[in-house]
Amino acid sequence: MSISRRSLLNASLAFTASTAISPGLSRASTLVAREIISSTRLFVSQCIAGSTVSATFVDGIAAGLYHSNGQLSPPALTPVVSGSTFGQVVSDLEGARGSTVFALLSGEDAVLVNEGLRVVGAKVVSYGTHNANAHRFVTGSFCAGVGGIFASSLEAGVGNCTIDEICLGRVSAAPPRLVQSGSEWPFRLGYVLARSMSGGSSDVPASVLQEGWYRFPFDTDLVSVVSKI
Amino acid sequence: MNDSIILPEGLTKTAFAKAVEAFRGVVGADNVIVDLDRLVPYAKIMIPEDEKLHQPSAVIIPLSVEHVQSVVSLANQYKTPLWPISTGRNFGYGSAAPATAGQIVLDLRRMNKIIDVDPEMCTALVEPGVTYEQLRNYIEERKLPLWISFPSSGPIVGPVGNTLDRGVGYNRCGEHAANFCGLEVVLPNGELVRTAMGGVKGGSAWQAYRWGYGPWVDGLFAQSNLGIVTKMGLWLMRKPSASKTFTAVWNDLEGAAKGVNVLRNLRLNNVLENSLLGHLLYGVACDVPRNALYKGPGAIPDEVVAEIAKKAGAGIWNSLATLYGTEEQIAVNFKIVKEAFAPTGAIVLSEEEVGPNPVFQHWKGNMTGRPDLSEFGIYNFRGGGGSAWFAPLAPARSEDFKKQVELVKTTLAEFGFDYLGGFLIGGRHMEHVCELAFDRTDPEEMQRAYLCYDKLLQVNAAAGYAVYRTNTAFMNKVADIYGPAQKNLNRTLKRALDPNGIIAPGKSGIFV
Numbered sequence: 102m103s104i105s106r107r108s109l110l111n112a113s114l115a116f117t118a119s120t121a122i123s124p125g126l127s128r129a130s131t132l133v134a135r136e137i138i139s140s141t142r143l144f145v146s147q148c149i150a151g152s153t154v155s156a157t158f159v160d161g162i163a164a165g166l167y168h169s170n171g172q173l174s175p176p177a178l179t180p181v182v183s184g185s186t187f188g189q190v191v192s193d194l195e196g197a198r199g200s201t202v203f204a205l206l207s208g209e210d211a212v213l214v215n216e217g218l219r220v221v222g223a224k225v226v227s228y229g230t231h232n233a234n235a236h237r238f239v240t241g242s243f244c245a246g247v248g249g250i251f252a253s254s255l256e257a258g259v260g261n262c263t264i265d266e267i268c269l270g271r272v273s274a275a276p277p278r279l280v281q282s283g284s285e286w287p288f289r290l291g292y293v294l295a296r297s298m299s300g301g302s303s304d305v306p307a308s309v310l311q312e313g314w315y316r317f318p319f320d321t322d323l324v325s326v327v328s329k330i
Numbered sequence: 331m332n333d334s335i336i337l338p339e340g341l342t343k344t345a346f347a348k349a350v351e352a353f354r355g356v357v358g359a360d361n362v363i364v365d366l367d368r369l370v371p372y373a374k375i376m377i378p379e380d381e382k383l384h385q386p387s388a389v390i391i392p393l394s395v396e397h398v399q400s401v402v403s404l405a406n407q408y409k410t411p412l413w414p415i416s417t418g419r420n421f422g423y424g425s426a427a428p429a430t431a432g433q434i435v436l437d438l439r440r441m442n443k444i445i446d447v448d449p450e451m452c453t454a455l456v457e458p459g460v461t462y463e464q465l466r467n468y469i470e471e472r473k474l475p476l477w478i479s480f481p482s483s484g485p486i487v488g489p490v491g492n493t494l495d496r497g498v499g500y501n502r503c504g505e506h507a508a509n510f511c512g513l514e515v516v517l518p519n520g521e522l523v524r525t526a527m528g529g530v531k532g533g534s535a536w537q538a539y540r541w542g543y544g545p546w547v548d549g550l551f552a553q554s555n556l557g558i559v560t561k562m563g564l565w566l567m568r569k570p571s572a573s574k575t576f577t578a579v580w581n582d583l584e585g586a587a588k589g590v591n592v593l594r595n596l597r598l599n600n601v602l603e604n605s606l607l608g609h610l611l612y613g614v615a616c617d618v619p620r621n622a623l624y625k626g627p628g629a630i631p632d633e634v635v636a637e638i639a640k641k642a643g644a645g646i647w648n649s650l651a652t653l654y655g656t657e658e659q660i661a662v663n664f665k666i667v668k669e670a671f672a673p674t675g676a677i678v679l680s681e682e683e684v685g686p687n688p689v690f691q692h693w694k695g696n697m698t699g700r701p702d703l704s705e706f707g708i709y710n711f712r713g714g715g716g717s718a719w720f721a722p723l724a725p726a727r728s729e730d731f732k733k734q735v736e737l738v739k740t741t742l743a744e745f746g747f748d749y750l751g752g753f754l755i756g757g758r759h760m761e762h763v764c765e766l767a768f769d770r771t772d773p774e775e776m777q778r779a780y781l782c783y784d785k786l787l788q789v790n791a792a793a794g795y796a797v798y799r800t801n802t803a804f805m806n807k808v809a810d811i812y813g814p815a816q817k818n819l820n821r822t823l824k825r826a827l828d829p830n831g832i833i834a835p836g837k838s839g840i841f842v
Contacts, residue, residue: 148710186463186485187463187485187486187703188463207709207710208709208710208713208714208715209706209707209708209709209710211709211715212421212706212709213486213703213706215371215374216371216419216486218371219371219372219418219426220439222360222363222368223368223371224365224367224368224370225367225368225370225371226367228370228374230714230715230770230771231771232713232714232769232771234771234772235714235769235771235772236771237714237770237771239370239373239374239381240370241365241366241367241368241369241370242365242366242367243367263771263772263773265771265773267380267381267382269336269366269369269370269373269381269382269385270335270366321713322619322710322712322713322714322769324715329367
């Protein structure tokens with residue numbers, strides 16, 4: 102049976118990272134180290150593949166993982182078309198078993214990927230919904246707070262941005278936090294999510310923010326997922 | 331077990347831990363989930379409430395009817411409420427999450443056997459985890475001359491869950507609640523019952539005759555919490571030798587309203603066996619993000635919608651239907667259809683006249699057994715992951731059509747939301763199905779969406795209308811609209827069959 106729909110891109114970040122904390126980083130949130138990341142996979146929706154928003158998210162993940170282990174080079178996105186049916190989405194996720202999965206998805210694809218993660222019995226560390234003005238995270242056991250860490254990481258001075266987090270493992274939810282930034286969120290999100298998974302500071306070193314295009318004010322509505330399958 | 335897990339109401343952590351161990355003894359340790367990270371996909375909802383209000387305490391994934399019976403028995407012993415789901419993809423109605431926090435989700439997806447498909451009788455018997463895609467693949471692989479009826483979320487949802495929630499499809503068997511035949515149910519006391527002819531030992535009419543003998547009880551298990559359906563008989567459509575999908579288009583509400591009467595009469599005369607009447611913006615919203623259409627304040631104004639229609643060369647109101655039969659029957663019926671629509675001012679177009687059009691092809695697929703997921707594009711429209719379906723039920727009359735559009739569209743606009751709706755027109759009734767798309771990242775907008783849905787219920791109730799189905803945030807309020815007598819009857823039944831309140835407390839507003 103062939104069901105045509107917009108596809109996901111499934112790209113493998115072909116490298117490994119450790120939980121080491123880069124000595125060059127300081128201040129702000131120190132994350133609770135989670136399980137060691139031995140391999141990572143990246144899923145990006147077809148409709149944003151190759152766009153600035155997905156490229157900066159991927160760069161953010163690469164930088165986050167790199168700063169967890171200075172020996173690693175930032176990975177290249179090697180797109181592999183897949184996911185033309187829900188069965189293929191599940192198959193892709195099955196293929197990522199044993200990996201930490203980072204995903205940046207359209208709202209449409211996020212629905213399918215969430216269902217796929219349920220089918221394969223994945224652990225979902227963070228499920229974030231994003232746009233330029235607001236970010237909302239749902240987390241399970243990770244009550245150190247991806248949302249709070251992300252808020253801390255955002256740079257001041259580029260407009261208002263609300264960050265909210267619902268943690269299933271916390272009795273009461275923290276109130277939404279307002280920070281002064283709407284830009285750079287894909288890069289910083291990628292960075293924070295990668296660092297969250299490997300433990301360490303979430304401060305983004307100035308050296309990785311030299312490129313002007315990181316400061317482009319993205320207005321795309323997207324969903325991020327971090328999962329261990 | 332995480333210290334912060336939300337427990338079933340009234341249970342201590344120790345008692346819950348004992349229950350979990352007991353459940354694990356039945357279905358295996360891997361099939362009882364209490365890990366919070368694995369619970370996240372079960373807690374992810376789209377309705378306008380926080381996840382924590384619907385957070386399950388655990389998930390149990392049985393493999394067999396015997397597992398379900400044992401789990402129900404233990405649930406009675408430990409007083410742990412169970413929220414059964416078949417595939418759990420009731421998007422915009424609460425997804426897989428329970429009505430209240432702390433319930434244990436009973437995920438039946440591993441019970442996914444297609445037990446029988448009879449091409450002569452046009453019937454099937456399936457378990458709750460079977461999806462429409464799975465059933466269609468089964469039929470295709472065996473080259474059986476059958477079509478299935480499925481909702482717009484077709485491939486990934488399942489016939490048992492959709493039918494029990496009175497979902498709607500688009501072919502001859504589109505009214506799913508009228509096209510199932512025979513249930514197997516685990517009752518709240520753990521007993522197993524087969525309804526209708528299923529109680530006759532050695533009989534073979536279980537999927538042939540709905541009514542059996544004595545009171546017809548099947549309806550007790552739809553939109554209810556009086557049992558767990560573990561098998562369902564389905565009626566399928568025999569694949570016709572020919573079919574013809576067409577559209578009738580109006581640019582004004584008056585014309586479309588006249589069209590409602592025509593569609594009803596064509597259905598009552600069995601010329602048409604399916605029909606829908608959709609507003610342009612719903613179709614557009616499945617393909618184009620909102621910010622590409624409109625960046626101003628409030629709901630998208632009618633003038634902008636008219637401009638979109640002009641650019642797209644489409645009508646504001648678009649009816650789609652498919653004729654089935656032989657070429658000769660279709661030719662006669664299409665002539666009847668065109669003559670019937672002529673006084674309404676409709677432009678009636680066949681597939682050839684429409685030309686290549688993805689929206690037309692999607693609906694044609696829905697009406698001819700080819701599901702796709704293109705309507706999931708609606709989740710890219712507003713962004714932010716919020717979705718709540720509002721679906722009032724009305725008689726299929728012109729005046730009710732106009733009243734419904736006015737009531738719903740005005741109320742949505744009052745709260746700044748767009749009208750993304752359409753009507754599924756049956757013989758005598760119509761479901762007015764509207765998507766309330768909102769941004770869950772914005773707490774103010776989520777609250778506004780909740781208040782909007784609440785007001786939609788109120789203004790419809792004041793005008794004599796009510797939804798035929800609702801999401802887990804509003805089940806109690808909708809039960810109130812249907813009146814205290816029905817609520818008391820439902821409670822009486824609940825107390826009689828499920829005195830411990832084990833099965834899905836709060837479903838359809840029914841508690842012990």
